[in-house]
Amino acid sequence: MKEPRYLANHAYMADPSAHVFNGKIYIYPSHDVESGIAENDNGDHFDMRDYHVFSMEKIDGAVTDHGEALHVSDIPWGGRQLWDCDIAFKNGTYYLYFPLKDKTDIFRIGVATSDKPEGPFIPRDAPMKGSFSIDPCIFEDNGNYYMYFGGLWGGQLQRYRDGKAIENPSEPADDEPALPSRIAKLSDDMLEFAEESKPIVILDTDGKPLIAGDHERRFFEASWVHKYNGTYYFSYSTGNTHKLCYATGDSPYGPFTYQGVIMTPVVGWTTHHSILEFEGKWYLFYHDSKPSGGKTWLRSMKVVELEYESDGSIKTLEGL
Numbered sequence: 001m002k003e004p005r006y007l008a009n010h011a012y013m014a015d016p017s018a019h020v021f022n023g024k025i026y027i028y029p030s031h032d033v034e035s036g037i038a039e040n041d042n043g044d045h046f047d048m049r050d051y052h053v054f055s056m057e058k059i060d061g062a063v064t065d066h067g068e069a070l071h072v073s074d075i076p077w078g079g080r081q082l083w084d085c086d087i088a089f090k091n092g093t094y095y096l097y098f099p100l101k102d103k104t105d106i107f108r109i110g111v112a113t114s115d116k117p118e119g120p121f122i123p124r125d126a127p128m129k130g131s132f133s134i135d136p137c138i139f140e141d142n143g144n145y146y147m148y149f150g151g152l153w154g155g156q157l158q159r160y161r162d163g164k165a166i167e168n169p170s171e172p173a174d175d176e177p178a179l180p181s182r183i184a185k186l187s188d189d190m191l192e193f194a195e196e197s198k199p200i201v202i203l204d205t206d207g208k209p210l211i212a213g214d215h216e217r218r219f220f221e222a223s224w225v226h227k228y229n230g231t232y233y234f235s236y237s238t239g240n241t242h243k244l245c246y247a248t249g250d251s252p253y254g255p256f257t258y259q260g261v262i263m264t265p266v267v268g269w270t271t272h273h274s275i276l277e278f279e280g281k282w283y284l285f286y287h288d289s290k291p292s293g294g295k296t297w298l299r300s301m302k303v304v305e306l307e308y309e310s311d312g313s314i315k316t317l318e319g320l
């Protein structure tokens, strides 16, 4: 499967998080809607209200839309904007992790559970304690589950330093270390953090942390982690330079060393992805705004094969 393929023509779906459950591929995207809100750097135009779950038995097979799995009106603590979510399975339960602004317009991360991968999901009464910002990604390693999260600008990561809210939100100066994505191990019951979140530091090849002014390479949002041949790959979006990049390391906690670009910019401001192995091949799930004529807030999810070089580097996907 060398050519990219759109996965849903009947609705706008973005930020696809893909996983294999029971031998099938399940996809958990954000559900883009036309809300009439003007585009701005705060992301107010991304006013999503629910999640749908999709599945397919083969990478090039029919895609099933299982319908609404969770609606914002069912989340007791919720305000607005259901952004990129992710899922984990443990001991017979599926845990859906989602960012949502609370009633004071602060992004927190919530959990909803189901006994089926397609839901419906029942949300908890309150967000996870100590959670903030957006884009949760769950990675399981040796029976431990970790959440990576964070996103700049509309994702509010610049409102925190070392996991604590600050009085005057701002990004670091250009020559200071970039604001990192965060990682926290999940508790045994999967419902809370088991530890204070820690930074995911991305180093350049000289071993120095990427700086905030390095917009071509620094982390912006859309954390994803996968393991290939025993190495941990941390991939992410550079946001305002619109690239998907990756860095590699020897531990889920990093540090990670910057390696290169997975995908050059697509049509639309955002770029966001997941990486999945299925039946011996690797795939990149992502979105673009081509079908909506370039409307950044109306995105369509896609999949394309991802290839590695023999040294483990990822071949850059260009001009998709």
Ligand code: FUB
Pocket: 014, 015, 030, 046, 083, 084, 134, 135, 151, 221, 222, 270, 271, 272
């Ligand atoms: O879908 C809303 C936001 O746009 C996501 O949370 C970001 O990663 C970006 O894709």
